[in-house]
Amino acid sequence: MPIKAILTDIEGTTSAVSFVFDVLFPFAAKHLPDFVVQHAQDPAVAEQLQAVRVEAGEGDADTVRVIDILLEWIAADRKATPLKTLQGMVWAQGYASGQLKGHVYPDAVEALRRWHQAGYALYVYSSGSIQAQQLIFGCSEVGDLRPLFSGYFDTTSGLKREVGSYQNITRAIGLSADEIVFLSDIVEELDAAQQAGMQTIGIAREGGELRGHETVASFAVIDLDRF
CATH class of the missing domain: 3.40.50.1000 (HAD superfamily/HAD-like)
Structure with missing residues (x-):
């Protein structure tokens, strides 16, 4: 057929592959902590932070701990949906500012x-x-x-x-x-x-x-x- x-x-x-590992992942790792702190109360971000807690089995994790979990997942190239969603939000800012080009x-x-x-x-x-x-x-x-x-x-x-x-x-x-x-x-x-x-x-x-x-x-x- x-x-x-x-x-x-x-x-x-x-x-x-180098674009992902040498450009996108380091950009997210660098900017994700500040992004989470600044936007933790935004509903879309808060939803993903809660999803991180659930997936990590740490329901009581505070924002600092959630950031640590996210950075651990980035280092391990973990295919976790909440991480990918938050990375996408950070990258969106990078693309919008012209810092990133696909x-x-x-x-x-x-x-x-x-x-x-x-x-x-x-x-x-x-x-x-x-x-x-x-x-x-x-x-x-x-x-x-x-x-x-x-x-x-x-x-x-x-x-x-x-x-x-x-x-x-x-x-x-x-x-x-x-x-x-x-x-x-x-x-x-x-x-x-x-x-x-x-x-x-x-x-x-x-x-x-x-x-x-x-x-x-x-x-x-x-x-x-x-x-």
């Missing part, structure tokens, strides 16, 4: 634009929050890429290495799983998507092969007509 939708990862796929590989930009023009529906699935995803593409080095996308998915749809997450996304998109191709640099994510019935393409920008999946080094050589 021909491909109708493309679901892409961000980190290591459309965008450099990195997207030129070959990915060209392919995404071409696929959109050809009528494919484009979606993003990342462990980063939907807000963070929209900031990377909305405030990218080449301008606002958000009009290219039909939707975004994060860990609220499930973890990226679990088959059920891709089943949830398939239902949300409203297509048959085999009409969707998932792009990622992580073999366990590709395996889960494949088990859910999706087509898969591995992205290995440094070369090599992602076992069990067609693997390319660049978006420029992806051939959607072969499916």
